[in-house]
Amino acid sequence: xxxxxxxxxxxxxxxxxxxxxxxxxxxxxxxxxxxxxxxxxxxxxxxxxxxxxxxxxxxxxxxxxxxxxxxxxxxxxxxxxxxxxxxxxxxxxxxxxxxxxxxxxxxxxxxxxxxxxxxxxxxxxxxxxxxxxxxxxxxxxxxxxxxxxxxxxxxxxxxxxxxxxxxxxxxxxxxxxxxxxxxxxxxxxxxxxxxxxxxxxxxxxxxxxxxxxxxxxxxxxxxxxxxxxxxxxxxxxxxxxxxxxxxxxxxxxxxxxxxxxxxxxxxxxxxxxxxxxxxxxxxxxxxxxxxxxxxxxxxxxxxxxxxxxxxxxxxxxxxxxxxxxxxxxxxxxxxxxxxxxxxxxxxxxxxxxxxxxxxxxxxxxxxxxxxxxxxxxxxxxxxxxxxxxxxxxxxxxxxxxxxxxxxxxxxxxxxxxxxxxxxxxxxxxxxxxxxxxxxxxxxxxxxxxxxxxxxxxxxxxxxxxxxxxxxxxxxxxxxxxxxxxxxxxxxxxxxxxxxxxxxxx
Amino acid sequence: xxxxxxxxxxxxxxxxxxxxxxxxxxxxxxxxxxxxxxxxxxxxxxxxxxxxxxxxxxxxxxxxxxxxxxxxxxxxxxxxxxxxxxxxxxxxxxxxxxxxxxxxxxxxxxxxxxxxxxxxxxxxxxxxxxxxxxxxxxxxxxxxxxxxxxxxxxxxxxxxxxxxxxxxxxxxxxxxxxxxxxxxxxxxxxxxxxxxxxxxxxxxxxxxxxxxxxxxxxxxxxxxxxxxxxxxxxxxxxxxxxxxxxxxxxxxxxxxxxxxxxxxxxxxxxxxxxxxxxxxxxxxxxxxxxxxxxxxxxxxxxxxxxxxxxxxxxxxxxxxxx
Numbered sequence: 001x002x003x004x005x006x007x008x009x010x011x012x013x014x015x016x017x018x019x020x021x022x023x024x025x026x027x028x029x030x031x032x033x034x035x036x037x038x039x040x041x042x043x044x045x046x047x048x049x050x051x052x053x054x055x056x057x058x059x060x061x062x063x064x065x066x067x068x069x070x071x072x073x074x075x076x077x078x079x080x081x082x083x084x085x086x087x088x089x090x091x092x093x094x095x096x097x098x099x100x101x102x103x104x105x106x107x108x109x110x111x112x113x114x115x116x117x118x119x120x121x122x123x124x125x126x127x128x129x130x131x132x133x134x135x136x137x138x139x140x141x142x143x144x145x146x147x148x149x150x151x152x153x154x155x156x157x158x159x160x161x162x163x164x165x166x167x168x169x170x171x172x173x174x175x176x177x178x179x180x181x182x183x184x185x186x187x188x189x190x191x192x193x194x195x196x197x198x199x200x201x202x203x204x205x206x207x208x209x210x211x212x213x214x215x216x217x218x219x220x221x222x223x224x225x226x227x228x229x230x231x232x233x234x235x236x237x238x239x240x241x242x243x244x245x246x247x248x249x250x251x252x253x254x255x256x257x258x259x260x261x262x263x264x265x266x267x268x269x270x271x272x273x274x275x276x277x278x279x280x281x282x283x284x285x286x287x288x289x290x291x292x293x294x295x296x297x298x299x300x301x302x303x304x305x306x307x308x309x310x311x312x313x314x315x316x317x318x319x320x321x322x323x324x325x326x327x328x329x330x331x332x333x334x335x336x337x338x339x340x341x342x343x344x345x346x347x348x349x350x351x352x353x354x355x356x357x358x359x360x361x362x363x364x365x366x367x368x369x370x371x372x373x374x375x376x377x378x379x380x381x382x383x384x385x386x387x388x389x390x391x392x393x394x395x396x397x398x399x400x401x402x403x404x405x406x407x408x409x410x411x412x413x414x415x416x417x418x419x420x421x422x423x424x425x426x427x428x429x430x431x432x433x434x435x436x437x438x439x440x441x442x443x444x445x446x447x448x449x450x451x452x453x454x455x456x457x458x459x460x461x462x463x464x465x466x467x468x469x470x471x472x473x474x475x476x477x478x479x480x481x482x483x484x485x486x487x488x489x490x491x492x493x494x495x496x497x498x499x500x501x502x503x504x505x
Numbered sequence: 506x507x508x509x510x511x512x513x514x515x516x517x518x519x520x521x522x523x524x525x526x527x528x529x530x531x532x533x534x535x536x537x538x539x540x541x542x543x544x545x546x547x548x549x550x551x552x553x554x555x556x557x558x559x560x561x562x563x564x565x566x567x568x569x570x571x572x573x574x575x576x577x578x579x580x581x582x583x584x585x586x587x588x589x590x591x592x593x594x595x596x597x598x599x600x601x602x603x604x605x606x607x608x609x610x611x612x613x614x615x616x617x618x619x620x621x622x623x624x625x626x627x628x629x630x631x632x633x634x635x636x637x638x639x640x641x642x643x644x645x646x647x648x649x650x651x652x653x654x655x656x657x658x659x660x661x662x663x664x665x666x667x668x669x670x671x672x673x674x675x676x677x678x679x680x681x682x683x684x685x686x687x688x689x690x691x692x693x694x695x696x697x698x699x700x701x702x703x704x705x706x707x708x709x710x711x712x713x714x715x716x717x718x719x720x721x722x723x724x725x726x727x728x729x730x731x732x733x734x735x736x737x738x739x740x741x742x743x744x745x746x747x748x749x750x751x752x753x754x755x756x757x758x759x760x761x762x763x764x765x766x767x768x769x770x771x772x773x774x775x776x777x778x779x780x781x782x783x784x785x786x787x788x789x790x791x792x793x794x795x796x797x798x799x800x801x802x803x804x805x806x807x808x809x810x811x812x813x814x815x816x817x818x819x820x821x822x823x824x825x826x827x
Contacts, residue, residue, distance in 0.1 A: 313714065337717030351715045354708035356775050365705055366716040368698040376696040419716070 012040035015173055015204035020070035023056055030056040032228045043195060043205045045219035047248055049438035053228040054208050058175050062094035063087035093171040097178040099158045103151025108133035110150045111164045136168045141197055156187035163194055174198060175206040180214060184299040192218050212241045224248055249440050265289035268427050268458035275318040276305045283484045285477055287458045294473030295462045296498050301479045303462045304346050307429050311336045311343045337366050342420030346431040352416040353404055360386035360400035363419045389418035410441025427458045446471060466495055478502060532768050532784040539788060543795035550798055553675050560680040563790035565738050567683045569761035571690050572734025574782045575727045577765055580707040580774025581634035585641035586735035589616040590754025591649040593739025598658045598749040605664045613736035619645060620732020624725030649751035659748040669744030679741050691779035707774025764789055767817055
């Protein structure tokens with residue numbers, strides 16, 4: 001089935017035609033005869049769950065992989081890409097999720113890396129380099145300075161440098177792979193302006209993201225992949241999130257929003273005063289058994305840092321908290337674990353998992369004592385714990401001791417969850433629990449969090465995704481400018497009240 | 506799509522099991538090949554006497570390698586163990602006048618303390634262990650020279666020599682103690698919380714801190730244990746030779762690290778086994794011994810060892826690249 005071409009009236013000619021591309025890896029058919037057209041001057045989003053084949057398709061287009069079947073027609077010419085370099089020369093550029101700048105070099109050097117201008121002596125022509133950099137920056141409308149060191153810039157600016165590269169190379173097809181994963185909302189907005197600017201200039205844009213609201217906002221058309229197969233292309237202004245989700249997972253999600261109001265129990269943790277140096281100045285908060293406390297705020301507002309202070313990972317000069325009513329001092333994570341606190345960190349690969357170890361070994365790490373038998377670790381007990389949570393959390397893993405490195409984001413996150421659940425905590429803090437997790441797993445994790453609260457656990461959910469906060473919270477606090485600006489019971493929770501919290505001064 | 510496969514490991518045929526073990530510990534395959542090769546070359550190689558001799562010769566580097574393996578799995582390195590061998594040997598010999606056992610205990614404990622110090626400096630200053638123990642390597646060697654002067658110390662009594670010559674049948678006590686240490690450390694690494702945390706810290710330190718693991722304690726203990734094993738190596742060297750000089754143990758740390766890496770331990774940390782280290786220590790000793798028996802000159806031996814090492818590591822990388 002070919003994409004419907006209604007948008008061609010509005011957008012330019014076809015920039016890239018993907019015709020029946022198939023790509024096979026040992027044991028998996030990653031792409032199965034996928035066909036999509038991308039027009040010049042359009043933002044074309046590609047959606048799909050993890051493992052649906054989005055990244056493979058992008059890598060075929062960017063020259064990282066060669067397709068087993070099918071062909072690519074770029075600006076009317078059939079192309080046979082053998083390397084990313086060749087794709088780049090033709091005008092196809094993939095901007096990776098992970099930033100790939102040389103951190104020690106300047107913005108200008110990074111933009112023109114590999115094509116630095118030389119003078120007659122064979123030395124770098126710095127004047128020309130800086131002049132051309134200024135031109136590129138001006139054309140793209142970025143707030144960048146040519147001589148800044150790339151590694152010292154905030155992530156969002158670093159990403160601008162990457163995009164500036166596309167402008168400098170005069171690429172006519174730019175692929176964005178999850179570009180907003182590490183951006184704040186304001187930065188994401190700036191990125192969208194940039195993308196629109198590229199689009200105005202007639203550049204074709206392929207945009208991959210998990211975040212459906214974002215796709216609705218930025219894209220003109222959406223193509224959906226599932227299990228390596230093309231599912232269809234939708235005109236963005238004619239659809240809503242549910243329609244896209246339904247195509248992605250092949251069924252409709254139930255709405256978990258209609259759950260009964262919770263009846264919170266006793267206070268589990270109450271913080272009378274907490275200061276997070278550089279972020280938060282004297283806030284207070286409390287959370288009860290059976291309650292989900294949402295913590296909303298922009299990236300960089302100090303939410304994660306607040307969690308780190310509670311968990312003993314970060315020092316604070318001024319903190320006073322009570323645990324089940326008694327004053328307590330938590331000076332290290334082991335103190336926190338002993339009390340019964342768990343922290344599912346924001347970055348599961350860097351802080352949550354030991355990627356080379358198996359699911360079972362990861363899960364038992366915080367509570368090895370529980371699986372010991374006369375001082376020796378009992379494999380049987382480890383396997384039992386793993387099997388228990390594998391069933392409860394529906395984890396797809398090859399076995400208790402198979403490395404978790406190759407698991408999907410959702411399954412990895414479930415292993416981190418299982419790890420903390422196996423310590424039977426009274427309080428579980430989840431920092432961006434569904435970041436980088438596909439739609440199906442996201443719904444499961446949300447359901448699970450609600451069930452845990454129902455079973456009496458106190459839960460703090462930190463999120464910069466408003467729908468997540470609205471969906472889960474029994475009560476929410478908003479952090480902005482170093483203060484708790486709003487405390488909202490469920491009845492008062494709405495997008496409006498949350499936004500007020502981060503815009504009020 | 507990933508499907509749920511049965512959790513229980515599939516039942517393998519015995520032969521497949523052997524292949525699997527060989528794949529995971531290729532160094533044992535190398536050892537078998539070496540033994541076969543030398544056995545064809547000379548009738549003196551495959552004798553009970555020579556094999557137990559290999560084990561005896563392997564033991565000194567072996568003690569160091571056993572103690573160092575957990576340090577490497579932690580993602581650190583300890584370069585000072587060779588110098589500690591010298592210090593321990595000198596102390597053991599020169600303190601004989603205060604009594605046999607006290608002298609040995611002091612010699613070993615001195616190295617335990619140095620290891621502890623290494624660990625504490627690494628953990629509390631954040632300086633890379635390579636640099637810290639490189640400095641310690643120079644400093645401890647200096648201590649040994651300061652203590653003993655530029656001379657050879659010899660024991661006033663024959664107690665040390667007798668310890669060095671103790672044997673059960675053809676097996677020297679040193680070799681037996683070495684094998685016992687291998688077994689104990691293997692169990693420690695694979696079956697205890699300390700061992701599990703050792704791997705976990707090498708795999709992802711931040712995740713361990715997040716999980717409430719006592720990371721610092723684990724790292725410092727491993728350094729102290731490494732020092733202790735160096736002390737034991739020093740004492741057994743003094744016992745084997747009945748004498749000590751402050752230049753003992755030079756380059757021993759390098760041989761130990763080479764053996765550990767050949768045995769499959771990752772220099773980045775997180776991976777490694779005592780069985781692998783044991784196999785590699787034996788393979789290096791067998792290679793050295795066999796080349797001597799077929800009368801290859803000592804200089805060639807070094808060149809051949811160097812070449813073997815490179816080839817082994819390149820092959821390992823080829824096989825285990827995922």
